[in-house]
Amino acid sequence: xxxxxxxxxxxxxKALLFGVVSVAIYAVLLTRQEDINANFAxxxxxxxxxxxxxxxxxxxxxxxxxxxxxVMGIExxxxxxxx
Amino acid sequence: MHxxxxxxxxxxxxxxxxxxxxxxxxxxxxxxxxxxxxxGAFVLTPAMMSLGVPALVxxxxxxxxxxxxxxxxxxxxxxxxxxDVKLGIVLGISAEAGVLFGxxxxxxxxxxxxxxxxxxxxxVAFVVILAVVGGFVMMDALKTYRAGTQHEExxxxxxxxxxxxxxxxGTMVYFKSMNAKISVLFTIPLGFATGILAATIAVGGFIGVxxxxxxxxxxxxxxxxxxLVIAFVMGLGGSFKYAMHGLVDIRLAMIILxxxxxxxxxxxxxTTYVKPFVIKLVMGVIMMIVLVSRGLMIPxxxxxxxxxxxxxxxxxxxxxNVSFAIMGIAxxxxxxxxLHAMWKGRREERLSLASAKEGLIHG
Numbered sequence: 224x225x226x227x228x229x230x231x232x233x234x235x236x237k238a239l240l241f242g243v244v245s246v247a248i249y250a251v252l253l254t255r256q257e258d259i260n261a262n263f264a265x266x267x268x269x270x271x272x273x274x275x276x277x278x279x280x281x282x283x284x285x286x287x288x289x290x291x292x293x294v295m296g297i298e299x300x301x302x303x304x305x306x
Numbered sequence: 307m308h309x310x311x312x313x314x315x316x317x318x319x320x321x322x323x324x325x326x327x328x329x330x331x332x333x334x335x336x337x338x339x340x341x342x343x344x345x346g347a348f349v350l351t352p353a354m355m356s357l358g359v360p361a362l363v364x365x366x367x368x369x370x371x372x373x374x375x376x377x378x379x380x381x382x383x384x385x386x387x388x389x390d391v392k393l394g395i396v397l398g399i400s401a402e403a404g405v406l407f408g409x410x411x412x413x414x415x416x417x418x419x420x421x422x423x424x425x426x427x428x429x430v431a432f433v434v435i436l437a438v439v440g441g442f443v444m445m446d447a448l449k450t451y452r453a454g455t456q457h458e459e460x461x462x463x464x465x466x467x468x469x470x471x472x473x474x475x476g477t478m479v480y481f482k483s484m485n486a487k488i489s490v491l492f493t494i495p496l497g498f499a500t501g502i503l504a505a506t507i508a509v510g511g512f513i514g515v516x517x518x519x520x521x522x523x524x525x526x527x528x529x530x531x532x533x534l535v536i537a538f539v540m541g542l543g544g545s546f547k548y549a550m551h552g553l554v555d556i557r558l559a560m561i562i563l564x565x566x567x568x569x570x571x572x573x574x575x576x577t578t579y580v581k582p583f584v585i586k587l588v589m590g591v592i593m594m595i596v597l598v599s600r601g602l603m604i605p606x607x608x609x610x611x612x613x614x615x616x617x618x619x620x621x622x623x624x625x626x627n628v629s630f631a632i633m634g635i636a637x638x639x640x641x642x643x644x645l646h647a648m649w650k651g652r653r654e655e656r657l658s659l660a661s662a663k664e665g666l667i668h669g
Binding site for chain 2: 263280288
């Protein structure tokens with residue numbers, strides 16, 4: 224990482240918040256497996272359940288993973304649009 | 307639908323090792339997808355099946371992890387100005403139609419020739435497409451590298467210039483990635499072909515990205531990013547279809563997504579550190595290795611169909627294992643090139659920043 228990155232304030236709090244929510248939804252997914260399997264695989268209109276879940280996880284966990292790499296000091300190239 | 311209900315009831319038990327395995331494969335697959343726009347499915351689906359997941363559930367769950375992953379990847383790369391949303395949506399919708407058509411072909415082959423026939427068709431399609439398209443992509447990347455022109459802007463291919471020059475009134479649409487108008491009579495069939503391929507070999511990007519680059523004249527950086535929009539559109543439609551039949555194991559999909567979102571963020575950032583030809587290189591290398599993997603399976607299916615002298619069981623088992631291992635190698639090699647290129651790019655940027663600073667101090 225360049226020194227400019229090091230000087231920039233890292234998004235610790237935001238990363239922590241998204242991290243906590245991400246862990247929480249994964250905890251629900253893994254601890255309630257039986258209920259989830261029973262309802263999510265019913266087919267028909269119940270198809271909305273896995274689709275909505277995928278969107279929820281992608282927003283929460285997607286934000287977390289982006290912030291995670293920022294906190295780790297890994298960012299995109301400073302040159303606009305890369306090379 | 308009876309089979310489907312039975313399959314859905316067969317959702318596997320998840321232990322810690324299984325979760326870590328899926329997370330790891332998801333991460334590597336995500337890393338490659340973030341970089342070249344696709345990849346991972348060819349390993350993820352067999353990886354799930356190796357855990358005892360029924361084939362249809364593996365395909366459905368892979369698809370349900372693909373669309374949210376592609377969404378995040380596309381959003382990330384849009385920040386770098388690499389995504390042509392309009393082109394992605396046009397190609398994505400036509401690809402969706404191609405998927406339906408491809409699935410129908412698959413079904414007909416399965417009905418006529420059984421599982422081995424269907425597998426043989428998939429493997430032959432894999433080998434032919436990868437040999438032709440992958441070979442072309444690989445040669446182009448190597449030619450650029452050898453000519454030392456990797457620092458220059460990519461040249462639009464003659465075919466793409468011709469396609470862009472064809473004016474068909476009432477069908478012309480402007481796409482920012484090409485900075486040109488192109489007839490939808492070209493984009494729709496290309497999207498459709500991508501969809502057929504996606505339904506057949508599960509990796510539509512292997513034809514989608516090269517066709518955007520060489521047939522439409524989209525720069526490779528934008529083609530690989532726009533492929534993520536296509537993957538999102540197709541993945542969402544496909545997931546919904548499978549979920550309607552209760553085939554998505556959301557736990558598997560979300561665990562793979564857990565790893566792949568870490569990977570896709572990194573792969574997307576990686577593109578900002580490399581020259582466009584690296585995208586082609588990674589794609590070409592992966593396609594060539596997967597070609598070997600699928601090629602090894604052809605004798606197995608020919609034997610099952612009694613088209614050649616039947617192979618002994620241990621030989622078939624060995625070929626299957628070696629084929630799967632080579633696919634894993636393809637993904638890991640691709641990920642290795644991505645990480646290496648990113649590390650090198652970051653080091654160069656650090657050095658140039660440091661020398662610029664030094665110049666300022668001494669100047």
